[in-house]
Amino acid sequence: MSPHRPLQGSTEDRLIARYFGPLAMHPGALGLSDDAAMITPPPGCDLILKTDGVISGVHFFPDDPADLVAKKALRMNLSDLAAKGAKPLGFLLAIALPKDLAEVWLAGFARGLGEDAEYYDCPLLGGDTDRTPGPTAVSIAAFGTVPQGTMVRRSGAKAGDRVIVTGTIGDAALGLRLRQDPAAANNWDLGERLRDDLLDRYLLPQPRNEIAEILRSYASAAMDVSDGLVGDLSKLCHASNVSADIESQRVPLSEAARKVLTSDPDLMETVLTGGDDYEIVATVTPAKLRPLTAAAQAVGITVTEIGEVAAGDGDARFVGAQGNPLAFARPSFSHF
Amino acid sequence: MSPHRPLQGSTEDRLIARYFGPLAMHPGALGLSDDAAMITPPPGCDLILKTDGVISGVHFFPDDPADLVAKKALRMNLSDLAAKGAKPLGFLLAIALPKDLAEVWLAGFARGLGEDAEYYDCPLLGGDTDRTPGPTAVSIAAFGTVPQGTMVRRSGAKAGDRVIVTGTIGDAALGLRLRQDPAAANNWDLGERLRDDLLDRYLLPQPRNEIAEILRSYASAAMDVSDGLVGDLSKLCHASNVSADIESQRVPLSEAARKVLTSDPDLMETVLTGGDDYEIVATVTPAKLRPLTAAAQAVGITVTEIGEVAAGDGDARFVGAQGNPLAFARPSFSHF
Numbered sequence: 001m002s003p004h005r006p007l008q009g010s011t012e013d014r015l016i017a018r019y020f021g022p023l024a025m026h027p028g029a030l031g032l033s034d035d036a037a038m039i040t041p042p043p044g045c046d047l048i049l050k051t052d053g054v055i056s057g058v059h060f061f062p063d064d065p066a067d068l069v070a071k072k073a074l075r076m077n078l079s080d081l082a083a084k085g086a087k088p089l090g091f092l093l094a095i096a097l098p099k100d101l102a103e104v105w106l107a108g109f110a111r112g113l114g115e116d117a118e119y120y121d122c123p124l125l126g127g128d129t130d131r132t133p134g135p136t137a138v139s140i141a142a143f144g145t146v147p148q149g150t151m152v153r154r155s156g157a158k159a160g161d162r163v164i165v166t167g168t169i170g171d172a173a174l175g176l177r178l179r180q181d182p183a184a185a186n187n188w189d190l191g192e193r194l195r196d197d198l199l200d201r202y203l204l205p206q207p208r209n210e211i212a213e214i215l216r217s218y219a220s221a222a223m224d225v226s227d228g229l230v231g232d233l234s235k236l237c238h239a240s241n242v243s244a245d246i247e248s249q250r251v252p253l254s255e256a257a258r259k260v261l262t263s264d265p266d267l268m269e270t271v272l273t274g275g276d277d278y279e280i281v282a283t284v285t286p287a288k289l290r291p292l293t294a295a296a297q298a299v300g301i302t303v304t305e306i307g308e309v310a311a312g313d314g315d316a317r318f319v320g321a322q323g324n325p326l327a328f329a330r331p332s333f334s335h336f
Numbered sequence: 337m338s339p340h341r342p343l344q345g346s347t348e349d350r351l352i353a354r355y356f357g358p359l360a361m362h363p364g365a366l367g368l369s370d371d372a373a374m375i376t377p378p379p380g381c382d383l384i385l386k387t388d389g390v391i392s393g394v395h396f397f398p399d400d401p402a403d404l405v406a407k408k409a410l411r412m413n414l415s416d417l418a419a420k421g422a423k424p425l426g427f428l429l430a431i432a433l434p435k436d437l438a439e440v441w442l443a444g445f446a447r448g449l450g451e452d453a454e455y456y457d458c459p460l461l462g463g464d465t466d467r468t469p470g471p472t473a474v475s476i477a478a479f480g481t482v483p484q485g486t487m488v489r490r491s492g493a494k495a496g497d498r499v500i501v502t503g504t505i506g507d508a509a510l511g512l513r514l515r516q517d518p519a520a521a522n523n524w525d526l527g528e529r530l531r532d533d534l535l536d537r538y539l540l541p542q543p544r545n546e547i548a549e550i551l552r553s554y555a556s557a558a559m560d561v562s563d564g565l566v567g568d569l570s571k572l573c574h575a576s577n578v579s580a581d582i583e584s585q586r587v588p589l590s591e592a593a594r595k596v597l598t599s600d601p602d603l604m605e606t607v608l609t610g611g612d613d614y615e616i617v618a619t620v621t622p623a624k625l626r627p628l629t630a631a632a633q634a635v636g637i638t639v640t641e642i643g644e645v646a647a648g649d650g651d652a653r654f655v656g657a658q659g660n661p662l663a664f665a666r667p668s669f670s671h672f
Contacts, residue, residue: 028385033575034490035416035559036386036480041377049364050372051428051464051477058468080371092387094430094475128387132394134470139430141387141477144372154370223371239369 015103016129019110026090026123037125039090045145048086052076053094053139061179062135066105067112068203069138074116076226077142079207079278083224085152085216086144088122088209094139096132105136120209146216152282156221157240161283161309164292166208166301168254169229173274174267175202188263194256201254205278210299215282218292222282228273230328233281233316240283243312248272249321252304272318273328283309351439352465355446362426362459373461375426381481384422388412389430389475397515398471402441403448404539405474410452412562413478415543415614419560421488421552422480424458424545430475432468441472456545482552492557493576493619497645500628502544502615502637504590505565509610510603511538524599530592537590541614546635551618554628558618564609566664569617569652576619579648584608585657588640608654609664619645 016032024032028039041047054073056062074091081088093113097106117123122142175198178184185195207224215222221240225232229251237244248268253261260267284292289305296303318326352368360368364375377383390409392398410427417424429449433442453459458478511534514520521531543560551558557576561568565587573580584604589597596603620628625641632639654662 030489033571034420036384036420036422036487038420038482038487039383039385040484041381041383043379045377047375047377047383048372049375049428049461049477049479051430051462051475053430053464053466053475055432055466055468055470058466084370084372084374086372092385092477094387094389094477096391096473125385126387128389128475130389130391130394132391132470132473134391134468134473137432137468137470137473139387139389139464139475141385141428141430143385146374148376151372151374153366235369 012129015106019106020124020127023110023114023117023124026125029123029125032126039125042145044148046148046151048081048084048144048146048151049141050077050080051139051141052080053137055137056135064203066108070109070112071116071204073138073140074113074122075205075207075278077140078120078122078209079205079224079226081142081144082207082209082212083152083222083280084144084146085150085212086146087212088120089143089145090123090125091140091142092125093127095127096130096137098136099131101136150216152215152219152222154221154223154236154239157236157242157283157309158220159242159309159311161220161285162289162305163244163246163281163283163307163309164303164305165225165229165252165281166211166279166296166303168252168257169225169277169279170257170271170274171198171201171254172276173270174198174257174260176274176276177270188260190256190259194259197254197256202276205276207278208280208301211280211296211301214292214295215280218288219282219284222280225277225279225281226275228275229277229281230273230316230318234314236281237312237316238314241313243310243315243317244307245310246307246316246318248318248326250304250306252302269328273330348465351442355442356460356463359446359450359453359460362461365459365461368462375461378481380484382484382487384417384420384480384482384487385477386413386416387475387477388416389473391473392471400539402444406445406448407452407540409474409476410449411541411543411614413476414456414458414545415541415560415562417478417480418543418545418548419488419551419558419616420480420482421486421548422482423548424456425479425481426459426461427476427478428461429463431463432466432473434472435467437472486552488551488555488558490557490559490572490575493572493578493645494556495578495645495647497556497619497621498625498641499580499582499617499619499643499645500639500641501561501565501588501617502547502632502639504588504593505561505613505615506593506607506610507534507537507590508612509606510534510593510596512610512612513606524596526592526595530595533590533592538612543614544616544637547616547632547637550628550631551616554624555618555620558616561613561615561617562611564611565613565617566609566652566654570650572617573648573652574650577649579646579651579653580643581646582643582652582654584654584662586640586642588638605664609666
């Protein structure tokens with residue numbers, strides 16, 4: 001029980017200087033040697049702000065590689081920036097480390113964080129390091145910019161808009177199942193390659209930051225899919241005060257997910273509600289569907305139309321192959 | 337192990353809507369119902385960014401009142417903004433709650449947070465709520481603004497500058513001693529009022545945000561005192577590449593701290609190195625000392641000159657009443 005900032009010359013300072021100092025290349029980070037960081041926001045821009053994090057044993061497995069834990073924590077936030085049409089500007093890191101955590105873990109964490117900060121052009125601006133009697137916990141506050149007034153909201157969907165998603169849905173949720181029950185790979189008749197595809201999607205999100213500007217240009221509403229497509233689309237519908245009719249057989253699936261569903265069709269619920277996708281669900285007027293799709297394709301992102309927005313008050317209605325309404329036991333994940 | 341964002345209509349959503357929704361009055365918080373928050377930075381301003389937090393059993397006692405835990409977490413960050421000369425703009429909150437935490441705790445936490453957000457004009461912009469198998473943990477990322485290029489750095493102190501501190505030093509560290517050993521109040525011959533003064537200073541920081549603009553106008557360097565005056569001033573000296581000569585008997589003490597030191601003079605080390613002060617240490621040219629002091633007085637903040645900056649390379653040298661150099665076993669707190 002005590003004050004807790006780092007001490008000049010202390011072990012904490014040494015760890016910060018050694019592992020995080022090299023990441024603080026942005027001039028506004030002031031080499032992590034001032035009370036706070038400073039950025040000059042680009043003129044004519046709005047600032048987009050997001051905080052999200054991971055806790056060991058809750059959002060990642062204690063034996064997950066440290067570099068991937070760092071990347072996951074950052075990418076979860078980058079995914080939200082992408083969905084809002086924002087270009088990454090930088091981030092603050094708060095990390096709580098158990099007393100017995102090996103320094104090699106911190107080294108791996110900082111390496112992964114540095115790689116992603118560079119790749120996504122999202123520099124570390126500052127941070128806070130604490131010891132904790134609990135599990136390792138990482139909280140990130142990420143910042144992005146959009147030209148003033150152009151943030152893509154959840155609330156812009158209109159009846160008649162088409163609903164699209166990026167990439168494929170459900171892989172991470174199936175990857176988590178494989179982590180929890182490795183034998184499932186055999187039951188599902190997955191070879192090594194497809195099994196690894198699913199495991200990788202769980203371990204390391206692939207946020208869709210290349211599509212941010214395209215969403216600003218064409219989408220009427222967007223959000224990232226992190227808690228499951230069903231629940232997240234419901235939130236978008238609720239914010240827009242509309243409904244959506246989704247044909248579940250149009251939801252884009254990877255080769256691995258298709259194979260899993262062939263073995264066990266009941267896992268469609270896991271695919272649609274499991275979450276950790278870090279894809280984007282968006283709505284777009286019919287006239288803009290084709291330009292959006294083409295622009296996304298041009299940056300390497302596949303976009304799939306999965307349904308339509310209708311008048312209503314917040315329902316995301318999914319139907320099966322025969323037009324039968326699908327009901328879900330738990331539309332998306334909640335801690336509580 | 338699972339994705340973790342809130343579900344529309346879930347208990348988590350209900351808790352967020354109930355307790356944090358009313359705090360999200362800033363239009364850019366979007367009612368906490370979008371992926372991210374949005375702010376339009378005031379033109380001509382730099383943005384100051386800080387993250388700091390508290391963990392139960394590390395930075396506060398598990399039985400501390402929840403509203404004060406919230407206020408402490410926010411005020412720690414506000415104190416850094418004050419030291420940089422920044423006006424608060426808003427903050428993001430990341431909170432990890434044990435599964436068995438009573439909802440009444442969250443209610444108290446949100447109440448305290450809301451009171452301070454209003455008092456300091458620093459609105460909640462967004463957040464992240466998780467369950468944790470560990471202790472309650474609160475991480476805040478706070479934002480402020482300064483006119484472009486005017487952030488008060490640690491690095492601006494020059495030989496010949498005077499060193500000043502706000503308020504009184506050491507009260508929180510003595511308050512912590514009282515929490516750890518309540519009987520000490522009797523040994524120190526403190527009455528109830530003085531005992532409560534110390535306990536209050538530990539429980540609830542009083543950041544010096546009224547002085548932010550004054551620091552911008554007059555200070556050559558500043559930082560907040562959170563890890564102990566000795567260690568923090570050393571950091572400032574290091575960043576400025578100077579030394580400082582401090583007369584410890586000029587360090588401003590409260591009535592309670594003076595009484596404690598009468599009983600136990602050895603506690604001077606605790607006063608000077610214990611931390612959690614959330615005062616400001618700053619440097620100022622001799623010509624600006626009087627205007628700074630007068631301006632601070634006008635907003636109700638006492639400023640005390642405690643020494644002088646000299647050429648050097650990062651030493652903060654404290655001398656006793658006879659000019660004897662003081663040595664400290666542990667200049668300030670570190671977790672590591």
